[in-house]
Each structure stands twice: as C-alpha cells, then as structure tokens.
Amino acid sequence: MGMGTEWSVIGTITAAIMIANTIFNKFIPPQIQSYIELTSHKFLSFLSPYIQITFPEFSGERLKRSDVFTAIQSYLSETSSQRARKLKAETANDSQNPVVLCMDDNEQITEYFNGVKLWWFSHKSIIRTQSFSVYPASDEKRYYTLTFHKRYRDLIARSYIPHVLEQGKAIKLKNRQLKLFTNCCNTGRGGYQNAKWSHVVFEHPARFETLAMDPNMKEEIINDLVTFKNGKDYYDKIGKAWKRGYLLYGPPGTGKSTMIASMANFMNYDLYDLELTSVKDNTQLRTLLIETTSKSIIVIEDIDCSLDLTGKRKKVKKKEDKKGDEEEGVKDPVKKAEEEENKESKVTLSGLLNCIDGIWSGCAGERIIIFTTNYVDKLDPALIRSGRMDKKIELSYCGYEAFKVLAKNYLDVDYHFLFPSVEGLLKETNMTPADVAENIMPKSKSDDVETCLNKLIQALEKDKKKAEEEAHKRVEEEKEKEQLVQEENTDGKPGKEVKENGFIH
C-alpha cells in the first residue's frame, strides 16, 4: 500500500470515528455509552494489532495541567511543524520569532523511532457538562494518543516515551522566555489582594563571561550553580528541600545586581525582585512568596535598608511623620487614610525568616533566594546563617583579573603595553568595576584603546593621590591627637596625681 493510500484510509477512518463520536455523544444516554465503549473496545483490541496510549491534558488534580501533556506538546510543536498539514499558529514571546507553528487540534502525524512507525493524534472534544445554569456550560477536553504495533510495546514504553518527555522538556526550557517579576507599586489602598507580582520580559544582557571578577571565584560560583541545578536526586536523598540561598555583599558598583542577572541568564530562571518596603506586612509577604514559581530566583536587594534591622527604616518613617505634620492642614482625607495604611506596613525580621523557612519547606523546589547588601556587618546573624544563606559572596573593588575582563568587553583587547601600569595602580587604589568600566568606555569614535586606557590611568592616579592625601591627613590628625594627650598628661591633673602618689598607672 502506497503512502497516499495509507493516509487516505487513516483519514477516512478518523473522519468516520469523529462523526460517529459526535452522534454517539449527542444522542445516546451516558450509561449506555459507557457500556458500548467497553464492549467495542474489547472487540477492537481483539481484532487490531495496534496499541493506543492516551495522554490527557488534565489528569488527577483538575486544575493542574499534566506535565507529560505539556512535554509532548512541546516535543510535537518542534517535530510536527515540518510534517503536519493542519497547523496552528500560537503567539511566542520571542521578538525574532513572534509565532510558533504547531500541530492543530484533531490532526495526525507519523513518526519513526528506531525504524518503528508510530502515529500521534491530537484530539479536542467539547464536553457538555450537566448544569442547572441558564447557559449550558461546556468544557474542552484535549488529549494526545500514540498508536503503534503491539510488538513494539516495550520499546515504546521504555525508550520512546522517556525520549519524548526528555526532549519535550528540553525544548520547553530552550524556548522559555525569562520574566522579571516585581511587587513594587502594587500595594495601594487595598488589602492582601493587592499583594501580587507584575512582570516584564527579562532581557538583561549580563553573562558570567562578561562579569568582571576573580576567575577562581567565578568558577566556584558557576560550579555551585551547576551542582544545584543537577542536584534534584541529591537533595531528595539527603531529605533537604531543593533550595539555595546566596548573600552578595560589597560596596556599590561592584556588580551585585549584574551578578544576579548573570545567574538568571545562566540558570534560565525567572527573577522575582521583592521590594520589601512595598510589602504591607508579614501576611502579604507570605502571599507573595507562595506565588513564586519553581525555577526562579527571588531577590531582596539592600536587605539592610528594607528591614527594621538597623533602625534605618524607622528613621525614614519618622521623617515622613514630620513632613506629614507640617502638611497636615492641606492634606486630602483620602490621601491621608492611604498614608495611614502605608505607615502601618511592617515586615519584621522574624516574619521574613518564617516566610523563607516556609517556602523552603512548603513549595516545590528549584528556587534560589538572594540577598544583597553593602554592609554585611549590619545584618542579623539569624538572617545569614547557613541553611538560609548557604553561600556568602563578596564582590569587591576591581583587581587586575577583573580589569582584563572589562578591557576585553569594552575595548576588545587581551593585552596592551599599558596593562602593567594599570595593574600597579589597581593594587594601590580602590576603584569599583563600575568606575573602571565607565573610564575605559570609548566616548567617541576617535577614542582608541590607548586613549581609553590613559583615561583610566589618569583616573586611577587621581584616586591614588586623593587616597594618599586622605591618609596623610589622617596621620596628621592622629599626631595632633597624641600631642594633645601628651600635653594634658604633663599639664593636667593626672600627671600631678602620678607625682603625688608616686605610682605610674
């Protein structure tokens, strides 16, 4: 039988089945339907040498889409778009390929696996649910069926289906568009229902390759991330939730935020930027954290400024109070009520810790939480203990290795005769990678590598001079202080006492 004849036979049979199915669903009572289905199924399976496996979209928990179904859908969207005749165009979140073509509903394709022929069908049927409402409720039921000869049962079950699921998951991950979620500006006059995330597509260009830092430290972080990503079985084995916490600390402009973006790109995880000052209270914080999904990084930037750890937040509130008192006479009452509510907003350290431990234990895995701070000493030890913050990463001033990465990024050079001068000066100064980057960035077309590096050298020399002057000033001040103490000792009371008592203290 030729390919064309085979298809027309399958097509006719499918069409006939679909018509019969419609008539069957419409006119025959459900009890008789199930009896007929059972009998005909038994009869057909006795006659047919083919086996059929069904993969429904929803199974078990009605609200959760089956992971197997979505994996098959991704797999077929890639493999079927070449072969299926009826295609469906779906919107993709990719600006370069705005449309994804995939197999349409009630369409079929043939596939070969290790020389074995098999058929995929995509079904969609409308089920009318029994309802007392004026408008009859209808529900779409979608599923895939896989048909193959019964002699290949083992091969399909043991090799082909795992292969499809693995490929499907990989395709889904590859096509995944990263998102940046933020809770900022979502709190207003309302209560907890306003505790929600809004998102934009995450398109930060930061990569580990372009991140300027000590190469050994970079490698250590990458290895840590890779181990975490592949660690599901390990975490299961040791009975620990599949989560990891990082604390990034260092002066402003040393690349903390850049590193977080690089991590998200490297891991292919969504980013949740949690702005604690916009969270009303601990309950709202919990709601937000529970809503985060797996394969994500939850970030709390400048943790020392957003929590009542240092008294900083209190100070801000006091300032607001003062301002409020001054403006009291002219204030709109609605605005005032709103402010009153905002003033109440309070996330406590213990609330945050409980929430973190809560999502640590209660939600599905693969989550990273990152805190950043400029002042690590100010943080409460409870917040950064191991288990909550598993790895503490210090990002510091620009060293020579980090400079080389920046020079490669910004000027596309691996070496230049001015590099040794830069190396020497970097050792003697504290310049952040952000400032180094700003100095070596060409500002006009005529700026060549030498001009840019000279500009950096000038800036470094200026910094060095300033640091030397400051150090000199400090020494002078110390000297003055010492002199003052000495003068006090000779002229003042303590000296006399020493004399009188005859003791030297």
Ligand SMILES: Nc1ncnc2c1ncn2[C@@H]1O[C@H](COP(=O)(O)OP(=O)(O)OP(=O)(O)O)[C@@H](O)[C@H]1O
């Ligand atoms: N280590 C680095 N590698 C590459 N670029 C860097 C690095 N550090 C800083 N930069 C550059 O400087 C800019 C500021 O850095 P970033 O925002 O990451 O600093 P930060 O440590 O988060 O500062 P802050 O504490 O103020 O939030 C970035 O846009 C980036 O271009």
Ligand SMILES: [Mg+2]
């Ligand atoms: Mg930052």
